[in-house]
Amino acid sequence: MATRYQVILAISLTVLPLVSFGEITKCDKLTSCSCKTDKGVVDLTPLTGTNGPRFKDFPAPSGDKFSWNPCKPFSEGKCKGVAACQIQNLIPPSYFNIGSQDSATFSIDQGLKLTYNADTFFDQPGAPNTARTTKVSLVCDESNDPGELTVDGETPAGSAVYLMTLTSKYACEAIPSSEGGISVGTVLDIILLVGAALYICVGVGFQKYARKAEGREIFPNYSFWVGLPGLIRVEDLWLDTLATMPDDDRCRQLGDYMTNFWGSMFKDISATTGDQFSWNPCKPFTEGGCKNVAACQIQNANPPAYFNIGTQDSAKFQVKNGALTLTYTATTFLGSELEAGFLRTAIITLVCDKTVEGTLKATGEKPASSGKYLMTLTSKYACESSGSDVTVTYSLSVGSILVITFVSLLVVYVAVGVSVQKFVRKAEGKEVIPNLNLWSSLPGLIKAGFLFTVKCGKGGQYDNI
Known part of the structure; x- marks a missing residue:
């Protein structure tokens, strides 16, 4: 007596051969060389020849030769801008257009077929017009890459119907990961990269020619980007700076808004003496021989000499003659550390200007050989704020930025x-x-x-x- 599983197996073996897997019943044209089925896309694009037909001068049993190129028109002999061409076995050979790309259609007729049409006029004066048709049977074979073309030629003779068969993996249905062929992630990556390039190019152009910015200020939203790592950090670094300030001056601060976390915010600023100076608020930086400093002097020599003129832990805020200054000190050893050190002091005068993001002017060592180096920062961040928060304003509103984006x-x-x-x-x-x-x-x-x-x-x- 047959068991239940034997009955199921017998039914399966009987029914399965009647089911046709992978048979294409419909293929809607997308382009002259691709169509869409219920399951995927048949796309012959990889078989496109760029410098002539992909399949050139393939012989038929009649002795004639045939050329065919998917997707893109080609020219050969007197066949100009065609999809398929017949080269008749004569001396000299005759060339006939047997299909154009814009006439391409896909149909189901004992399998998937790609059909082209063309009207051909013989060379003789007054010769009749002949409508010629090329039918290419597309046979799926996943193991055949790129593919093989066989040509039957004019069948039946005198019918002006030319038959070919393409056996290729590209005649199979390809099931795309998304409708567009390119994944959503790839599209988003392309948009992001191109958007970033546009942001930089347009932003730099706007800063340089509209706002007349110079130096690093031509980079769009420069202060925001250099301060971003500090804003992301959980710890509020600028509170450490405020804690060292007198109570009366606690509302005066520069904070991380003008801090560069990869180097000095103000780098190689030229002074009238010919020397250059670099300075970074809040966080130490390294440049040349200046290691973990707040300010550095680059002496005008060959090669240049680097001197530490102030460290972050020495920072002091002072009010002199009604002006707020930020002072740094450092002891520099000219030779070996066994010699007496030379005390250097960087004095930065903070000037409030709510219309300026931040510019630094370096006066240099004054008086000469005094070891005192004078600079002036003019910035909206040198202004008093109403409390612990600093409001950064932009010339463009959030809505404008979103619209531009x-x-x-x-x-x-x-x-x-x-x-x-x-x-x-x-x-x-x-x-x-x-x-x-x-x-x-x-x-x-x-x-x-x-x-x-x-x-x-x-x-x-x-x-x-």
Whole structure:
């Protein structure tokens, strides 16, 4: 007596051979060399010849030769801008256009076929027009890369119908990871990279020519980016600076807004003496022979000499003659450390100007050989704030920035999308618009969703959405 599993196995073995797996029943044209099935896409683009036909002068049993190129027109002899060409076995040979790219159609006729048409006029004056048709049978073979073409030629003779068969992995249905072929992540990466490039190029141009910025200030939102690592940190570093200040001056601070976390915020600022000076508020930096300093003198020599003229832990705020100064000190040993050290002092006068992001002017050593180095910072961060928070204002509102970002990304999306569709996927006509099906169906989807919401789901078929 047969068991239940034996019955199931017998039924499976009987039914499965009747089921046709992988048979294509429909393929809607996307381009002249690709079509979309219910499961995926048949795309012959990788077989496209760029400097002539991919399949050139393939012989038929009749002795004639045939050339064919998917996707892109080619010229050979008197065949100009064609998809397929017949080279008749004569002396000299005759060339006949037997199909153009724009006539390409996909159909199911004992398998998937790609058909081309063309009207051909014989060379003789007054000769009749002959409509010629080329039919290429597309046979899927995953192991055949790039593919083989066999040519049957004119079948039957005198019919002006020319048969070929392409056996290739590219005649198989490819199931894309997404509708666009390129993943969403790849598209977002492209948009992000191009958007960043636009941001830098447009921002630098705007800073340099509209705002007349110079030096590092031409980088858009420079203070924001250099201060970002400090803003991300959980610990509020600038509170440490405030803790060392007198109570009366506690509301005066520079904070991390003008701190460079990779080097000096103000680097190699030239003084009238010919020397250069670098300074970084809040965090130590290293430049040349200056190691972990707050300020550095680069003496005008060959090679240049570097001197530590102040450390962060020596910072003091003082008010002299109504002006707020930030003073640093450091002891520098000219020779060996066994010799007496030379005390150097950097004195930075802080000037409040709410219209200036931050500019530093270096006066240099004054008086000469005094070991005192004078600089002046003019900045909105040198102004008193109302409390512990510093409000940073921008000339562009958040809304303006969002609009500029949206428009920039839209332009990038259209430009990159059209390029991919046209040059990578060989799309034509309106198909070059990226995600055409989505955008063309979007109004209908919005309408259906609106009606469903208004009717609270009653009296409608939500499946239509």
